[in-house]
Amino acid sequence: MNISIVTVGKLKEKYLKQGIAEYTKRLGPFAKVEVIEVSDEKAPENLSETEMIQVKKAEGDRILGKISPDAHVIALAIDGKMKTSEQLAHDLDQLATYGKSKVAFVIGGSLGLSENVLKRANDTLSFSKMTFPHQLMRLILVEQIYRAFKINRGEPYHK
Numbered sequence: 001m002n003i004s005i006v007t008v009g010k011l012k013e014k015y016l017k018q019g020i021a022e023y024t025k026r027l028g029p030f031a032k033v034e035v036i037e038v039s040d041e042k043a044p045e046n047l048s049e050t051e052m053i054q055v056k057k058a059e060g061d062r063i064l065g066k067i068s069p070d071a072h073v074i075a076l077a078i079d080g081k082m083k084t085s086e087q088l089a090h091d092l093d094q095l096a097t098y099g100k101s102k103v104a105f106v107i108g109g110s111l112g113l114s115e116n117v118l119k120r121a122n123d124t125l126s127f128s129k130m131t132f133p134h135q136l137m138r139l140i141l142v143e144q145i146y147r148a149f150k151i152n153r154g155e156p157y158h159k
């Protein structure tokens, strides 16, 4: 399976880079995982509603430009669907079974995802009603993808 994680902004923190590199390496035998970064728009505190929509739209267009037409898109959104790790594992297993070899997870920028990205998404995924920084979200996501593959293979991993 080819998994891409399409994200907004450049990852700077070393500890996050190390964590993501570790899980990407562990995922090596199961899937090819690629993190694709698109540039973020400046988003100062005082933006109007219209300007916020414009920021999300510009970032969203860049995100969509990185997603292949045949990819199954899962948008990470606070108001998305909450799933257990087992459910995510099942979803990935079903996608593989039905020949969907390209899966793109999408993480928004500081203002979230645009309507056009949410419209393109085949599914949404919420990790809780809490707001996580988008950069930390990458690490949490890649760990859960790794966990999903371990579950699907019936291999031991932390409970």
Ligand SMILES: C[S@@+](CC[C@H](N)C(=O)[O-])C[C@H]1O[C@@H](n2cnc3c(N)ncnc32)[C@H](O)[C@@H]1O
Pocket: 075, 076, 077, 078, 080, 106, 107, 108, 109, 110, 111, 112, 113, 125, 126, 127, 128, 129, 130, 131, 132, 133, 134, 137
């Ligand atoms: C800082 S958050 C954006 C917050 C923004 N106010 C919103 O409502 O989307 C940046 C991105 O991280 C992801 N994210 C943050 N918390 C999340 C959660 N609990 N579940 C799923 N994705 C989350 C989403 O993709 C979001 O667009």
